[in-house]
Structure formats: C-alpha cells, structure tokens
Amino acid sequence: xxxxxxxxxxxxxxxxxxxxxxxxxxxxxxxxxxxxxxxxxxxxxxxxxxxxxxxxxxxxxxxxxxxxxxxxxxxxxxxxxxxxxxxxxxxxxxxxxxxxxxxxxxxxx
Amino acid sequence: xxxxxxxxxxxxxxxxxxxxxxxxxxxxxxxxxxxxxxxxxxxxxxxxxxxxxxxxxxxxxxxxxxxxxxxxxxxxxxxxxxxxxxxxxxxxxxxxxxxxxxxxxxxxxxxxx
Numbered sequence: 001x002x003x004x005x006x007x008x009x010x011x012x013x014x015x016x017x018x019x020x021x022x023x024x025x026x027x028x029x030x031x032x033x034x035x036x037x038x039x040x041x042x043x044x045x046x047x048x049x050x051x052x053x054x055x056x057x058x059x060x061x062x063x064x065x066x067x068x069x070x071x072x073x074x075x076x077x078x079x080x081x082x083x084x085x086x087x088x089x090x091x092x093x094x095x096x097x098x099x100x101x102x103x104x105x106x107x108x109x
Numbered sequence: 110x111x112x113x114x115x116x117x118x119x120x121x122x123x124x125x126x127x128x129x130x131x132x133x134x135x136x137x138x139x140x141x142x143x144x145x146x147x148x149x150x151x152x153x154x155x156x157x158x159x160x161x162x163x164x165x166x167x168x169x170x171x172x173x174x175x176x177x178x179x180x181x182x183x184x185x186x187x188x189x190x191x192x193x194x195x196x197x198x199x200x201x202x203x204x205x206x207x208x209x210x211x212x213x214x215x216x217x218x219x220x221x222x
C-alpha cells in the first residue's frame with residue numbers, strides 16, 4: 001500500500017529559527033515529490049522534485065530529495081510569522097498523488 | 110484564467126440527503142482527483158480519473174461516486190450523507206503525475222447534521 005509519512009506532526013518555533021520538515025514515502029512507481037503550503041484554504045505549490053540530490057530553492061525555502069533512502073526534507077531558514085501554515089508532502093505515483101498528514105508549523109513573533 | 114473551479118463553497122446536508130459536488134477545469138488536464146481533508150489532517154484521495162470515461166477508487170471511496178463524461182468536469186456524488194462525511198473536499202487536476210504539479214480548487218466545506 002502506498003504511504004507518505006511526514007514528521008514532525010507539529011512544530012512551534014520563534015521568528016528567525018531554522019526548521020527542517022521531513023517526508024518519507026513508499027509509493028509504487030515513483031514519478032515526483034511535491035511540497036505544498038496550506039493556509040486555511042487550498043494548498044499552494046512550493047516545489048517539485050524528481051531527481052535525487054538536486055536542491056530546489058526559493059528564497060528562504062529549499063528542498064532536496066533522496067530517492068535511494070526514499071525521503072525528502074523541506075528547510076525554512078530565518079522563519080517569519082507568515083511561514084505559519086501546514087506543509088504538505090505529496091508523492092506522484094503512476095496515476096495519482098498520495099499526500100502525507102502534513103506538518104503544522106507555528107512561528108511565534 | 111479560471112483553473113479549477115468547485116461549487117458550492119459551503120453546504121449543510123441532513124443525514125440521508127444526497128448531493129453532487131461540482132468540479133471543472135479549463136486547463137485540458139487529463140488527470141483529475143477528489144480529496145477530502147478532515148480537521149488537522151492531510152488529504153485523503155477519494156477517487157481519481159486519468160481521462161474521460163476512466164475513473165478509479167482512491168484510499169477512501171466508500172459513500173461516494175464519480176463520473177467523468179468530459180475532460181473538463183469531474184463531479185463527486187454523495188448518495189446517503191452521513192456525519193462521517195463532514196469534511197472539506199478539494200478537487201485537483203494535473204497533466205500527469207511526473208514533472209507536473211497538481212492544481213487545486215478552492216474547496217467545498219460540507220457539514221452533515
């Protein structure tokens with residue numbers, strides 16, 4: 001059975017801290033791994049990773065994929081209160097995306 | 110540039126009632142999905158479709174039905190609403206599952222009382 005597991009489930013940090021969110025997966029016919037940010041509405045797309053070892057960056061956010069060990073991490077440096085959200089990891093298999101339970105991040109001022 | 114459009118945005122149903130959640134996309138995507146999200150949880154796949162006339166069950170299909178008669182539309186039917194179906198429902202579409210993201214509608218918040 002396909003499975004995507006995220007950790008930690010929730011996290012509280014102070015502004016300026018660096019956080020690392022984890023996503024491990026067991027999905028048949030892996031095609032891609034996606035990270036989304038969700039703030040009370042629909043998820044918004046952050047990154048897509050398909051190749052191992054290549055870091056994707058966007059401002060203070062970065063992500064990397066390890067296809068041998070079947071996991072990905074999402075790093076957020078110098079966190080801001082606007083980073084407070086649920087971060088979702090999704091893995092694309094042959095015909096569908098399977099999502100993890102998400103990591104709820106709260107950044108305190 | 111509408112993307113994925115879901116209607117209605119909110120709905121309250123009584124136990125045993127039926128309804129259809131509508132989803133339409135204008136990006137000519139072959140792949141479409143229905144997810145539900147319970148409070149504090151991730152997204153669970155209900156049904157998906159890889160093209161008109163082709164649908165398949167996801168992780169939590171019980172109590173739901175779908176059809177896909179056109180590329181654009183992918184309605185989700187609840188036949189006998191139960192309190193356990195209280196959730197937020199998201200429709201999404203994509204060109205595929207590799208090298209492409211999934212685009213989401215704004216969601217339908219459904220309460221069954």
